[in-house]
Amino acid sequence: MSEDSILTPDIKAMLGLETDLPDLEPIDKTTIIRYVQAISDLNPLYTDEEYAKETVYGGIIAPPAFIFDVIPTATDIGDDGRDVTRIALPGFKIARGGNEYQFLEPARLGDVISRKRKIVDVFERDSKKVGKIIFIVYDTTYSNQDARVLGINRETLLFFK
Amino acid sequence: MEKVSFSKISVGDEIPELVKKVTLIDLVQYAAATWNFFLTHIDKEFAQKQGFQQVNIPAAYFGACLTKLVSDWIKDPGQIKKLGYRVIRMSFVDDTLKFKGKVSKKYQEAGQNLVDSELWVENQDGVQVATATATVSVLG
Numbered sequence: 001m002s003e004d005s006i007l008t009p010d011i012k013a014m015l016g017l018e019t020d021l022p023d024l025e026p027i028d029k030t031t032i033i034r035y036v037q038a039i040s041d042l043n044p045l046y047t048d049e050e051y052a053k054e055t056v057y058g059g060i061i062a063p064p065a066f067i068f069d070v071i072p073t074a075t076d077i078g079d080d081g082r083d084v085t086r087i088a089l090p091g092f093k094i095a096r097g098g099n100e101y102q103f104l105e106p107a108r109l110g111d112v113i114s115r116k117r118k119i120v121d122v123f124e125r126d127s128k129k130v131g132k133i134i135f136i137v138y139d140t141t142y143s144n145q146d147a148r149v150l151g152i153n154r155e156t157l158l159f160f161k
Numbered sequence: 162m163e164k165v166s167f168s169k170i171s172v173g174d175e176i177p178e179l180v181k182k183v184t185l186i187d188l189v190q191y192a193a194a195t196w197n198f199f200l201t202h203i204d205k206e207f208a209q210k211q212g213f214q215q216v217n218i219p220a221a222y223f224g225a226c227l228t229k230l231v232s233d234w235i236k237d238p239g240q241i242k243k244l245g246y247r248v249i250r251m252s253f254v255d256d257t258l259k260f261k262g263k264v265s266k267k268y269q270e271a272g273q274n275l276v277d278s279e280l281w282v283e284n285q286d287g288v289q290v291a292t293a294t295a296t297v298s299v300l301g
Contacts, residue, residue, distance in 0.1 A: 031194050038191035041229045056238040064241050065228040069195045069221045081198035096220045098247035
């Protein structure tokens with residue numbers, strides 16, 4: 001017999017919860033340059049206007065995963081450096097269980113990206129190592145200033161004692 | 162730049178490997194660009210207090226590099242449609258990561274030429290640290 005459930009009604013009630021997250025700062029070339037340098041991505045599509053103009057995109061775009069990776073402003077950062085808008089359960093340890101990125105349209109210089117988060121699954125599983133684990137799956141949908149959806153990031157978080 | 166065409170891709174094809182030694186400068190730059198300053202990814206003392214041997218590489222960094230692996234392979238105007246990935250083992254600063262992949266399926270859907278691939282990441286000891294799948298669209 002496994003131990004008692006840790007999935008309380010309060011946690012279960014998070015299913016379906018929708019949250020508007022703070023908008024990202026307008027996408028700028030400096031931030032893109034830092035980002036591509038950090039991952040050694042030298043594709044001129046992300047930095048060279050002359051090159052980018054001749055591509056199907058007609059101008060510089062942000063690397064595909066860029067909008068999923070940046071968080072809005074330094075004011076949204078806690079003492080440990082973490083994004084304070086992230087999903088957290090007090091008293092639980094947290095681990096990332098995986099991500100599914102959907103890339104619909106590229107983000108461009110100057111775009112202001114808004115983000116909406118929706119919790120799409122909450123469930124519990126047994127594990128040998130840490131006992132019960134709560135899984136929270138959520139979609140963050142990224143839209144530009146014209147309300148076009150550019151991408152969706154489905155993330156699974158694991159919470160355990 | 163040579164275009165990658167659907168007709169020339171076969172199931173089992175290997176995706177050109179990407180090798181990256183992840184330095185502290187990379188991690189600090191990544192933190193600066195993303196504004197994600199979780200100290201476990203940049204501060205050794207903080208990481209060690211959390212029980213890690215060294216600062217560890219954030220999961221999203223794998224997503225960014227896997228996206229690059231696939232984008233470098235298909236090249237413009239090929240487009241990455243989906244990427245699913247999971248980090249299965251911690252990686253640390255100064256690890257040399259090898260991003261690899263193989264074509265698993267090719268098909269046409271809604272007028273697009275789509276190619277699925279299985280991807281994975283190994284560290285310098287040959288240990289698999291992340292797995293992934295990707296879907297891309299390419300020219301005919």
